[in-house]
Amino acid sequence: MRLLLALLVLAAAPPRARAASHWCYQIQLKPSNYTCLGPGEWEGSCQSNRQSPVNIVTAKTQLDPNLGRFSFSGYDRKHQWVVENNGHTVMVLLGDEVSIAGGGLSTRYRAKQLHLHWSRAMDQGSEHTFNGERFAMEMHIVHEKEKAPSSNVNEDDIAVLAFMVEAGSNNVNFQPLVEALSDIPRPNMNTTMKSSISLFHLLPEEESLRHYFRYLGSLTTPTCDEKVVWTVFQEPIQLHRDQILAFSQKLFYDHEQSMNMTDNVRPVQSLGQRQVFRSRAPGPLLSQPTLLAPALACLTVGFLR
Ligand SMILES: [Zn+2]
Numbered sequence: 001m002r003l004l005l006a007l008l009v010l011a012a013a014p015p016r017a018r019a020a021s022h023w024c025y026q027i028q029l030k031p032s033n034y035t036c037l038g039p040g041e042w043e044g045s046c047q048s049n050r051q052s053p054v055n056i057v058t059a060k061t062q063l064d065p066n067l068g069r070f071s072f073s074g075y076d077r078k079h080q081w082v083v084e085n086n087g088h089t090v091m092v093l094l095g096d097e098v099s100i101a102g103g104g105l106s107t108r109y110r111a112k113q114l115h116l117h118w119s120r121a122m123d124q125g126s127e128h129t130f131n132g133e134r135f136a137m138e139m140h141i142v143h144e145k146e147k148a149p150s151s152n153v154n155e156d157d158i159a160v161l162a163f164m165v166e167a168g169s170n171n172v173n174f175q176p177l178v179e180a181l182s183d184i185p186r187p188n189m190n191t192t193m194k195s196s197i198s199l200f201h202l203l204p205e206e207e208s209l210r211h212y213f214r215y216l217g218s219l220t221t222p223t224c225d226e227k228v229v230w231t232v233f234q235e236p237i238q239l240h241r242d243q244i245l246a247f248s249q250k251l252f253y254d255h256e257q258s259m260n261m262t263d264n265v266r267p268v269q270s271l272g273q274r275q276v277f278r279s280r281a282p283g284p285l286l287s288q289p290t291l292l293a294p295a296l297a298c299l300t301v302g303f304l305r
Pocket residue numbers: 115116117140220
């Protein structure tokens with residue numbers, strides 16, 4: 001009898017233990033019958049206090065003159081990238097030939113992958129918010145610090161470049177990525193883009209990339225490691241509404257294709273004692289090197305006199 005009881009208890013127990021390690025977004029909780037861990041229960045560092053994303057209150061950001069322009073290397077290289085549905089997002093694998101330096105970063109960082117977060121609602125799909133406002137999507141280009149493997153873990157081991165996406169005119173540059181979505185509806189599927197694009201093709205105009213926000217935070221998915229130096233660019237990418245909706249329509253969270261992949265967005269986390277910085281304001285004179293040289297010359301002459 002006792003054995004039978006024990007067996008009954010075992011049989012009746014929800015598959016919690018098995019599924020406990022599997023995290024999901026809020027929107028997946030109910031359809032999954034609460035067998036996955038929603039954002040409130042994410043493990044690792046996820047319940048710590050230097051987390052991402054955050055709301056950026058632009059009036060409270062502090063100007064940091066060290067936040068200069070980035071130097072993008074390999075961002076102009078055209079390639080037919082591999083695109084993957086990893087069950088949480090769509091990821092573009094970036095190989096080993098793309099890197100960034102400058103932008104107030106301490107060293108060079110190598111790009112690993114880019115992925116996006118989105119919603120069907122045009123004001124619900126970004127992870128970071130500007131003054132409480134959410135965008136249609138957010139794109140993250142994830143870079144890793146070049147360093148000896150033996151070095152310690154640092155708060156800036158990973159550099160993520162974050163771009164907001166808003167609904168606007170059709171963006172032909174994004175089409176190879178948008179079209180690839182149809183080939184990878186289910187988790188663990190991957191495909192190759194049908195035509196080649198460069199990373200610059202996906203970004204806003206290069207001139208706008210000197211305007212950005214900077215703070216230290218975490219990965220926005222478990223285990224939410226607090227080792228990310230965040231760069232959130234001010235200028236959004238524009239995609240047509242239909243291009244944005246394609247992500248929610250073509251991709252699924254599950255193998256049965258019963259849960260559309262959408263609202264893969266972590267709630268905003270408390271900023272706490274952290275400060276968000278902004279890149280140097282472009283003075284109309286100082287932003288132009290051609291004008292800067294004579295200006296410096298005048299200053300030098302002034303000093304010499
Ligand atoms: Zn992300």
